[in-house]
Amino acid sequence: MAADPGAPEPEVTGEGRSGMRRPRWWAVLLVLVLPGAGIAVAHPVETQEAAAAPPPEAEVPATADPRDGWRHEFSPAWHMATFWSKESGSHYTFHSLSIGYLMSVNAAGPFLHLSWVIPLQARQDGRVHSVSSLYQNGGGIDLLLGWQWRKTVTPEIEFEGGPGLHLNVLNLGGKPGLTNFNALQIGPGGMTVLRWRPGWRPHKVGWTVGAVGALGIDLYDPLRSNDLRIGVALRLGVLLGVDLP
Amino acid sequence: MRRPVLGAAVLLGVSLLACLGPYPNVGEKLDVVNLVNGTSYIALDAGAARILILAPFDGGPAAAPFTRIDEQQPRAVQTLQGTYFGDATDRLKVTFSSTTLFSLPNEASKPVSDRDGAERTQFSPPRESRARIDTNTEEVLDLSGSGDVAGHFLTLLGRTAIITGTDATAAACAFHLANLAVESSEARIPGFNSAEMTQYLNRVEFFQGILSGTVSVNLVGLFSPVVTTTFSNYADFEGVVLDGVQVSSTNASGDGALTGILGFRIQRKGLPDLVGQVDYRAVSLTGGNESGDYLVLLDGGAEVPVPTGRRIPSLEQCLGL
Numbered sequence: 001m002a003a004d005p006g007a008p009e010p011e012v013t014g015e016g017r018s019g020m021r022r023p024r025w026w027a028v029l030l031v032l033v034l035p036g037a038g039i040a041v042a043h044p045v046e047t048q049e050a051a052a053a054p055p056p057e058a059e060v061p062a063t064a065d066p067r068d069g070w071r072h073e074f075s076p077a078w079h080m081a082t083f084w085s086k087e088s089g090s091h092y093t094f095h096s097l098s099i100g101y102l103m104s105v106n107a108a109g110p111f112l113h114l115s116w117v118i119p120l121q122a123r124q125d126g127r128v129h130s131v132s133s134l135y136q137n138g139g140g141i142d143l144l145l146g147w148q149w150r151k152t153v154t155p156e157i158e159f160e161g162g163p164g165l166h167l168n169v170l171n172l173g174g175k176p177g178l179t180n181f182n183a184l185q186i187g188p189g190g191m192t193v194l195r196w197r198p199g200w201r202p203h204k205v206g207w208t209v210g211a212v213g214a215l216g217i218d219l220y221d222p223l224r225s226n227d228l229r230i231g232v233a234l235r236l237g238v239l240l241g242v243d244l245p
Numbered sequence: 246m247r248r249p250v251l252g253a254a255v256l257l258g259v260s261l262l263a264c265l266g267p268y269p270n271v272g273e274k275l276d277v278v279n280l281v282n283g284t285s286y287i288a289l290d291a292g293a294a295r296i297l298i299l300a301p302f303d304g305g306p307a308a309a310p311f312t313r314i315d316e317q318q319p320r321a322v323q324t325l326q327g328t329y330f331g332d333a334t335d336r337l338k339v340t341f342s343s344t345t346l347f348s349l350p351n352e353a354s355k356p357v358s359d360r361d362g363a364e365r366t367q368f369s370p371p372r373e374s375r376a377r378i379d380t381n382t383e384e385v386l387d388l389s390g391s392g393d394v395a396g397h398f399l400t401l402l403g404r405t406a407i408i409t410g411t412d413a414t415a416a417a418c419a420f421h422l423a424n425l426a427v428e429s430s431e432a433r434i435p436g437f438n439s440a441e442m443t444q445y446l447n448r449v450e451f452f453q454g455i456l457s458g459t460v461s462v463n464l465v466g467l468f469s470p471v472v473t474t475t476f477s478n479y480a481d482f483e484g485v486v487l488d489g490v491q492v493s494s495t496n497a498s499g500d501g502a503l504t505g506i507l508g509f510r511i512q513r514k515g516l517p518d519l520v521g522q523v524d525y526r527a528v529s530l531t532g533g534n535e536s537g538d539y540l541v542l543l544d545g546g547a548e549v550p551v552p553t554g555r556r557i558p559s560l561e562q563c564l565g566l
Contacts, residue, residue, distance in 0.1 A: 087267040124271040134272040177451075179273045179435065180444045182265070227267040 067107035067150040067158065071195070075100040075212055077237020079117050079142060081168055083185065083218065084229040093123040094131075094170065096140065102193070102212060102239055104148050104160060111162060113144040113191060113214055115235065119172060122181075135172035135181065142235060143167040144189050144214050156199065161192040166216030168233045184223035185231050189216035193239065208241035265441045266361055276452045277345065277365065278433055279326050281310045285456075285483035286386050287404060288396030289566050292559055293317045294425060295396050296482050297386070298455065305331050311341060312455050313394055314429050314481065318555060319534075321351035322432035325393065327371055337378045341394050342371040349432035352439075357499040357533045362439025363432050401484040402514040404564040409516070411546030418563035419519055420541040421556045423509035426485040430460045430476070437462075438533060442472060456480040458487075468497050476507060486510040491525060499533030502526075520544045528553060 079098035084091050100115030117140035119131045131138055146164020153159055166189030172181040195210035218231035283300035294316045302309035308328035315323045324347040332338035345367055352360040374391035381387075386398040408418045431437045433452055436444055445464040452460050458478035465471045471494045476487035489508040495501030503525035511519035521543040527550065528537045538550035551557075560566070 085268045088270075090268065090270070092268065092271065122271045127271070129272050173448075174275070174444070176448070177275055179269045179275055181269055181271060183268065223265055224268055225266055 065107055066155060067152055069106065071102070071104045071160075071208070071241060073102040073208065073210075073239040073241035075102050075113075075115070075237045075239040077115065077212065077235045079115065079233070079235045081170065081185075081231060081233045083183075083231030085224075085227045086229045087227050090125050091123075094119050095121040095123075098142060098235060098237070100142070100235075100237070104150075104193075106150075108149045109147070111144075111146055111148040111160075111164065111191070113142070113164075113212075113235075115142040116140075117142050117168075117170070119170065122172075131172065134175060134178055136175050138170075138172035140168065140170040142169075142216075142233060144191055144216065146190070148191070156197055158195040158197060159193070160195065161190070163188065163190045165189065166214075166218060166233060168216060168218055168231070182223065183228075184221055185216075185218035185228055185233070186220045186222070187216055187218035187231070189214060189233070191215075195239070195241075205242060208239070210239045210241075212237050212239050265436075265443075266364070266439070275435055275450050276433070278347075278453055278455060279310055279312070279345070280453065281312045281326075281455050283309075283311075285401040286398030287401045287564065288398045289561050289564070290396070292556065292561070294560055295398075296401070296425070296429075297388075297394065297396070297398055298482050299329070299386075302329065302331065305336075306333050308342070312482075313341075314425075316425055316428055317351070319351055319353055320349065320428050320431075322349040322428050323347070324429065324432050327368075339376050339378060339388070341374040341376065341391070343374065343393070344368055344371045346372075347432045349428070349437060353532075353534050357438075357497075358440055360439040360533070362441050363434055363437035365433075365435060399564075399566065400514075401482060402512060404566070405484045405511050405519075406513040406516050407565045408511060408513065408519060408563060411543040413549045414558060414563075415519070416521065416541040416543050416546060416549040417551045417556075417558060418560075419509065419511050419521055419543060420523055420539055420551050421560055421563060422485050422511055423487065423507070423521075423523065424539075426479070426481050426487055426509075427476075427491070427507070429481045430454070430474075430479065430487075434460070434462050434474075442470065443467065445472070454479045454481050456482060460487075470495060470497070473505075484512050486512065489522065493530060495530050495533070499530060501530045503528040503530060503535065521546075523551075524548070 077098045079096040082093040096117045096119040098115040098117045102113050104111035119138050122129045122131050144164045144166050146162050148160050148162030150160045166187050168185045170183045174180045191214035193212045195208055197208045214235040216233040221228035281298045281300050283298050286297045288295045296314040298312040300309040308330040311329045313325045325343045326345045327343035329339055329341045347365050349363045374393035376388045376390035376394050379387035379389050384400050384403050388395050408415055436442050442464055445462050449461050449463040457480045460479050461475045463473045474491045479487040487509055490505040491507055492505040493503050506522050506524050508522045524540040527540055528535050535553040538552055540548050541551050542548045
C-alpha cells in the first residue's frame with residue numbers, strides 16, 4: 001500500500017488544514033446566529049491557530065498580551081427592569097431570568113451582551129403578579145453594546161469593564177381578555193466582568209468561568225410615546241466560556 | 246418558540262412605524278364596561294347626539310347605574326359610565342358619579358401612526374356632575390346643570406317610531422341610527438383607530454354591549470392589516486341591535502377598503518322592528534378615513550347609497566326633533 005508518488009501529497013495537508021479552519025468559522029457563525037440558545041464558544045483566534053501548530057512553546061510569542069483575543073461566553077442571569085411612567089406616575093418592576101451571549105475583543109475593544117429575557121414576576125405600584133397568570137408568549141431582549149477595557153489581576157484572573165448603549169425590549173402577550181404589555185427602552189449603560197481563565201486545558205479545551213454585572217439607565221421609549229420617566233435595568237449573572245481546540 | 250419570536254418581530258415593526266401610547270397597567274382588562282338595563286334617551290345639539298341610559302332609581306340616595314354617550318360628527322365618541330343618585334331632601338336634584346370615560350377622539354387629520362385611538366380613563370375619586378330634573382314625563386326628560394349630562398332628552402324608542410316606510414330617507418335614517426351604535430362600540434375597543442390595534446394580532450377579543458350582546462375584534466397581518474369586527478346581538482342602547490361583520494383591509498398607512506355586511510334592527514315603540522343591513526363594499530379608506538357610500542337595504546325596499554361624512558338627512562330630521 002505504498003503511496004502513489006504521483007498523487008498530490010499536499011491534498012492531505014490541505015484537507016487537514018481546511019478541517020481545522022471549518023470548525024472555527026462554524027463556531028463563530030454558531031455563536032452569532034444562536035446566542036440566545038446559549039451556545040457560546042470561547043476561542044481566542046490566536047490561541048486556536050496556535051493550538052493547531054505542533055510545538056506549544058512556539059504558539060504564543062513571549063510578547064503576546066494575555067488580554068488579547070476574543071471572548072465568547074454563555075451567561076445565565078437574574079434580570080430586573082424597573083421603571084416609572086410619566087402619565088400615570090406608575091412604578092413597574094419586572095423580575096426575569098435571562099440567558100445571554102457575551103462577546104468582547106482584545107485588551108481594548110468592542111463588546112456585546114445580548115440576552116433573551118424570560119419575565120417571571122411583574123409588579124406595579126406594590127401589586128405583585130406572576131407573569132404566567134396574566135400573560136402568554138412573553139419575552140424580551142436586553143442588548144448592551146459598547147467599548148471595553150481588560151485588566152489582568154493575575155495571569156489567570158481578568159477584569160473587564162466599559163460603557164455602552166443599552167436597549168431593553170419587553171413583549172408580554174395578554175391572556176384572553178387582558179391587554180398586552182410591551183416596552184422598548186433605550187439609554188446609556190455599562191458592564192463589568194470578572195473572569196477566571198485557568199491554564200488547565202483538558203483535551204485541549206480551555207474554559208473560562210466568571211461573573212457579570214450590567215446596568216442600564218433607560219431614558220427614552222419610542223414605542224410608548226416616551227411615557228418613560230426613567231428606567232433601570234440590572235443584570236447579575238455567571239458566565240461560562242469554552243475555548244475550542 | 247415561534248410566538249415569542251413573532252411577538253418580538255411585531256414589536257420591532259410597530260416601534261419602527263408607530264407609537265402605542267402610554268404604558269398600560271399590568272394585567273389590565275380589555276373590557277370593563279358596566280351593563281346598564283334601563284331607559285334610553287336621546288338629545289341632539291347641532292347634529293351631535295347625546296344618549297343617556299338610566300337604570301331605574303327610586304329618586305332617593307340609593308345609586309343606580311347610568312351611561313352617557315356623546316357622539317359628534319365626524320366620528321368622535323365619549324362614553325361616561327357610573328352611578329347616579331338623588332338628594333334625600335330635594336327629589337329634583339340628581340348627582341351623577343362617573344367612574345369611567347371611554348373616548349374615541351376625532352383624529353381624521355392625523356396619520357394612523359400618530360393616532361391615540363380609543364382610550365379608557367378611570368376616575369378615582371369619581372367625577373361628580375350635579376344636575377336638576379326640570380321635566381320628567383313618559384317621553385321627555387329635561388336635565389339642567391352640569392354640561393356632562395344636561396340636555397333635552399326624549400325616549401329613543403318613541404323617536405325611532407317616527408322612521409317608517411322603506412324609502413331612501415327611511416333607509417338613511419335607519420343607517421344613521423345603526424351607525425351610532427357602531428361608533429359607540431368602537432370607543433370601547435382599546436386602541437381602535439390607531440396602531441395599538443396590533444394588540445389584537447392573531448387573537449379574537451370580545452367586548453360586551455352596554456345593553457346586550459358582544460362585539461369581537463381580530464387583526465390579521467401586521468403590514469397589510471385586516472381587521473374583522475363581528476357584532477352579535479349587540480346593543481349599547483335601546484332602539485338598535487346589530488348583527489354582522491365589518492372588515493377593513495388596508496396597508497400600514499390605513500389606505501384600503503371596507504367590506505362586510507352588518508345587519509341591524511331598529512326597534513320602534515308600538516311598531517314592528519325595522520330590519521335592514523348595510524353593505525360596506527363601496528366604502529374606501531384613505532389614511533383610515535372613510536369615503537364612498539354605505540349601501541343600505543331595508544327589508545322590502547331597494548338598496549340605497551348613503552354617502553359617508555355628514556349625515557343626510559340629519560338626525561334631527563330623522564327623529565323629528
